[in-house]
Amino acid sequence: MSTPIDPTALFDLDGQVCVVTGASSGLGARFARVLHAAGAKVVVAARRAERLEELVAELGDDRAHAVAVDVTDADGPQALVDGAVERFGQLDLVVNNAGISNVESALTYETEQFRSEIEINLIAPYAIARLAAAQMISQETGGVIVNLGSVLGHGGGGKLKAPGYAASKGGIHNLTRELASEWANKGVRVNAIAPGWFRTEMNDEMFDTDGGMGYITDNTPMRRPGNPDELDGALLFLASAASTYVTGHVLYVDGGWTAI
Ligand SMILES: NC(=O)c1ccc[n+]([C@@H]2O[C@H](COP(=O)([O-])OP(=O)(O)OC[C@H]3O[C@@H](n4cnc5c(N)ncnc54)[C@H](OP(=O)(O)O)[C@@H]3O)[C@@H](O)[C@H]2O)c1
Incomplete structure (x- = not known):
């Protein structure tokens, strides 16, 4: 007798407790809606409390x-993990999505500015991941961490000068592999989504100029930016039982940017 197969059940997140950082706008708000629609309990985090309350x-x-929460505060990451556990009793998934992007030549982008970008984009996700993993391991259920990388974690920006951003996202990609290798036998999977270009508050100005749009379309084999829903599948795949044997992977969703 063959085993019945229900492929859609793989993506069901019923009962899962998920934290999404940077959920007050852009991709994070979308991720929270998608996880919630898949049945999860979602904890949305960022600094702009009003935006979060609107989403809730x-x-x-x-x-x-x-x-x-400000993820760069000394007690921010702990407050986030504690907040999820106090409200929902456990923690199963973290989407390390909060981030900033500054566009400026390395010749003028001061070292202190670089340091602060690394603090938000790389150090905070590390601090959150290690606290979340400790919680997941203590529950004996394991869990999943999804970090947000970027096509600029794969290579430099070229005409777009973003030294802090490129360095932090390159760091995120290899941190993903390192944490995955450390926690693979403890039931905690760590993967990354590396988007190409999706219109959000982070890159509004770029989308509004011919030069910015030209940079995106000229360098993307599909000749267009991504649509808001085109990250949903990658998120659900990495978050769910559809990817139980996948860890340390950087999943590019980039219209072919990194294929050339
Ligand atoms: N959009 C793209 O094309 C693209 C491409 C590749 C990668 N990404 C990555 O996707 C992630 C989301 O970016 P987005 O495009 O959605 O940009 P966005 O709309 O500007 O969202 C950034 C989010 O991060 C939060 N945030 C920033 N600093 C924070 C801090 N110190 N503490 C807590 N939250 C903080 C912001 O909320 P508050 O201001 O309320 O704190 C906001 O919710 C980022 O990691 C970005 O690098 C985006």
Whole structure:
């Protein structure tokens, strides 16, 4: 007798407790909506509390909870993990999504500015990942961490000068591999999504100029930026039982940017 197969059940996140950082706008808000729609309980985190409360109200049930936090504060990462566990009793998934991007030549981008970008984009995700993994391991259920990388974690920006961003995202890609290799036998999977270009508050100005759009379309084999829903599948795959044997992977969702 063959085993019945329900492929869609693989993506069901019913009962899973997920934290999404940087959920007050852009990709993070979308990720929270997608995880919630897949059945998860979601903890949305960022500094702008009002935006988070609006998102919780929109999600409209007791499976959404806001934690206002600056991920670079000394006690921010712990407050986030504690907030999820206090509200929902466990932690199963973290999407390390909060980030900033500064465009400026390395000749003028001061070392202190570089340091602060690394603090948000690389050090905070590390601090959150290690606390989350400790919680997941202590639950004996394991869990999943999804970091946000970038095509600029794969190579330099060329005409777009973003030294702090490129360095931090390159760091995120290899941190993903390192943490995955350390925690693979403890039931904690660590992967990254590396998007190409998706319009958000982070890159509005770029999308609004011919030069910026030209940079995106000229360097993307599909000749267009991504649509908001085109990261949903990558997130659900990495977050769910669809990827139980996948760890340390950087999944590019980039219209072919890194294929050339
Ligand atoms: N959009 C793209 O094309 C693209 C491409 C590749 C990678 N990414 C990555 O995707 C992630 C999301 O970016 P996005 O495009 O959605 O940009 P966004 O709309 O500007 O969102 C960034 C989020 O990070 C939060 N954040 C920033 N600093 C924070 C801090 N210190 N503490 C807590 N939260 C903080 C912001 O919330 P508050 O201001 O309320 O704190 C906001 O919710 C980033 O890691 C980015 O590098 C984006």
